[in-house]
Amino acid sequence: NAGVTQTPKFQVLKTGQSMTLQCAQDMNHNSMYWYRQDPGMGLRLIYYSASEGTTDKGEVPNGYNVSRLNKREFSLRLESAAPSQTSVYFCASSNDGHYNEQFFGPGTRLTVL
């Protein structure tokens, strides 16, 4: 099993450009998440999806959109990138239920110039 995969690994954008970060999991998990990680700020939730067809805002959703394409895939889109969106982005998934481990992808390092 590949677990959680993300593409791309690295990306440099200019202010105003758009891009989509891709995430896929092969563990048959219902829940998927997008986080951003900034120095000293921990992991902040951008959006999550509790099941196929549903998405909800997290702590820092402004400037982002998401799509839960199917059970496996959850994408994050930046419509008009800003320097404040320079960060490392992690996708994660987990089983249903409360006491569950989150499995993280390898991350995407995004720089917006």
Add this chain to the structure above:
Amino acid sequence: GENVEQHPSTLSVQEGDSAVIKCTYSDSASNYFPWYKQELGKRPQLIIDIRSNVGEKKDQRIAVTLNKTAKHFSLHITETQPEDSAVYFCAASKSGGSYIPTFGRGTSLIVHP
């Protein structure tokens, strides 16, 4: 919403020493507390977790303690080794609804040989 504070932000120890990382949470309804380890350039991975019906849990050199009354929980690492060097994140979540843990800001542990 839940607020998780984590201290210290940086911890430097000599190999063989013990290390303790502390977290406090605000929502008394929180009942699940996972700890994640993130090595440099890698993804976060679960290392240990504890549920609110348990006061302490051990796994080899790692232990977690929970004080529900004081709303704090701690990670203890004994006989530290250089490979323990990483960023450690605590998190808290509560039952009901979607599984959405709130993360602390992380502790950078440096173990000097």
